Amino acid sequence: MGRLAVAAAVAAWAVPVAALVNSVVPDPYMDEIFHVPQAQRYCRGEFLVWDPMITTPPGLYYVSLAYLASLFPGAWAIKVAEAFDPLCTTALLRSTNVMMAMVCGVLVHDLLLCIKPGIGKRKATAYAIIVALYPVHWFFTFLYYTDVASLAAVLAMYLFCLKKRFWVSAMFGAISILFRQTNIIWMLFFAANGAITYVQDLPVSDYVSHKNSILTDKSSTEVLNRDNTASAPGLRRRRTNSSITQRRVVSGSTNLHISFIEEVLDISFKLWNSKSKVLLHFTPFAIVLVVFVAFIFWNGGIVLGAKEAHVVSPHFAQFLYFGLVSAAALLPLHFTPRRVSELFRGCAKNKTSSSLAMLVALGLSFVAVHFFSIAHPYLLADNRHYTFYIWRKVIQAHWMMKYILVPIYVYSWFSVIDILGKSQTRVWVLSFVFAVALVLMPAPLVEFRYYTIPLVIVVLNSPIIGNCRLLALGSAYTGADLFTLVMFLFKPFHWEHETGTQRFIW
Template sequence: MVSSQINKIQPVPYLDEIYHVPQAQEYCRGNFSYWDNRITTLPGLYLISVGVITPLSSWLSKNLCETHHLRLTNVVLSLSNFVLYVWLIKKIHQDSGKHGTWKGIASALNVALFPPLFFFSFLYYTDVAASFLVFLMYGLHMYGKNALAAVAGIAAVVVRQTSIVWVILVAVGCFDLSLQKLLLTAKDRKFHILSSWHQVQVVLKKFFNLAPAPQKIQLVGKLILELFPYILVGLIFAAFVVINNGLVVGDRDAHQATIHVPQLFYLFALVTLFAAPHWISLVLPFSKACLKNWYVILVAVGLVGLIVRYNTLVHPYLLADNRHYTFYIWKRVFEYQPWGRYVIIPLYLFGSFATYRTMSTSKSFIFALAFIVCCFVALVPQRLLEIRYFFIPFLFVRLHIRPRSWMALFFEFSMYIAINAATIYLFITRPFYWADSPLTQRFMW
């Protein structure tokens, strides 16, 4: 219903769709040599659409390669994401019994309704396809299918180059699980050493205590064999970067790498806001940790304050484009009231605390640390404050939040439905116009 209504009021490509839709249509015509240099990502999304639409067009004797049906690629993938999340949550949390299963399904539904990504399900952008392939890769890895996971990883990179960061994260997860299987006993796992620095100490001790040397060589050989599919993906990606002379395919002037550390803070704030129903219970542990380690918190607040003061960067696109919500957040919070960017430092600290605690509790210390590093690598080089950059990091955190409380799931569902209804309502019913353009403009994430 939502897809139909959006296509009714906005039948022509909107915003970045003006690049994606014509490119996909050229591929539908069989013109694979054409490329629009304003497009920054690889052609994975177009290949997925063409692979489905071309046979259907031939079968129905009708050209289906137009805006509406191209957008349906993401609608179908969005529905597929829900099924994928059910599969993942079941494996991550290992819940058994009737209540655990139904809470997992309800949690997966909420994740599928995550407002910013849900909104882009109805437009022809790369985000839904990239998210689907990244978490398909993660799921295949979790179920021990690392060769297939690496294939999904290549597909994710072909949709969006930055997906290579999440391939690396999954490779670290594979490495971590392999070490646990080869070195840690059931007794080690029983005492919850995986969620602390103690894990590294135990692993290193057991590795160096291996004797004779051939056992160490054998262990390293097994690890390389387990990681080989991901190593192969890394080599292919490295070759692409060398041949392409960089990561970005087109529009390089507007997408130059920089150092913008506050991007990581924005991620922690976003995750906290959207995971709030589940993280209310962490406020007390966070407060106790602050009181116990007040001197560390003071140093952290001072360091974050200095980073915010001297490393907050503003992309010209953010200031010029009043169609995006980030434009208004920046104007009302960060620019209109300069002190506003400092007031929310506690939110950044709480978000980092809750993120690390969630990831280390459900996975391990090594995986949690790798996740933070991967978020840093994926976000900090970006100058532009763009909600879409945070989708995959948020989904990783949210999928690892154990669905314990029906009340939290209900509040989360209600919050997501309300936000989705508001954003779609604004997009459909509140068009506006720029003085120098006859085109209809609409509010969006």
């Protein structure tokens, strides 16, 4: 029932808004001037014709063909090349993302129930609807871009990895790369943490010697019985012990808090001693990775077209921007007096290490902002993006402004990491931060839509917000959505066509 409610709620606002957008903006808009004609070529059966300005693989176009075939099965049965051409209108192609937005909502609902079993279906439904209203994701639901379908594929990959259906997860990983190449990073992130969870759920006897196994089973049984978590005699014991608990039982230590190095060594020990099983179950991810590396060598880079405009650059400031955007997206969790005092109290408990970490973070952030803030030509020229106004009216308002924002960036990242650390292991949090860096730092263009996938992962793994705060967040999202829609439909933009691209007049 929860899935149906989410899909119905998303459709309730997506369908009429999509109709309004198509009536006011019937022609291809922004990057649609490249994607729509390319999809229409595929509708005519011209699969070998490619627009050199398109940087992403053709996954979205294949999904659109399948989607149109499901809507018009008779046209598919008659003759694809001729019958499909008049059906591939801009409006119908855009509706592909409306369907993908509904799929995203359902996947978020299922992921919440999987990650947080105690959340309840009603709360999971409300959360999924709120995520669907996130302004950046919401806006691109009505345009023919790759972002919504890319998010759907990544979320499906995440869900099946959590369910330990690794072959299906790897399949969706391959599909996600067909929408956006950087999704290879998220596939590796899910696969790595899936492997860690897999070995932690194995019986202790699978990665310790026979002698230690007898001692461990006996000790584990005593601990489980004492904690009232063991099952009745003859039934298989639960395998929900964390790696920390299992390591504590084996070593005989009573210390519940182990160091990060010990955690890494514990995981490495288990992975090494269960390597044959890990390789067997996670081979499909390795196959996808090998094929992707072969593609990079064949293509001469990660992007398909317009390589001169998407050169890999050390854009370290991009990493800082995401911290602020992700914290602002969950405003009730991060920017409240209670949260600020809670974070500083936590730092006060370990003054030396926390002060050192804070100083290092501030120092590196100032260096990143001063030397590695990139103003891409598209950012400076295109006044149809929020980032255009944020860059000119905020960051460039005064030469000191970009430095004034650094403490806010650092606070945001510290808060996000602290929040994630309450529900995930330190290895998981560190690997997530590393994955975000790999995805965002090489990108010279500042685009909020690049943040959508890691942002949704943060939302899924953050604590549950109370009903009042959730309602306030949903209201804020809705207000931002309506403002974006009004600006999109009624603000005049002027541009010139110049060598196949658009040069905007400000």
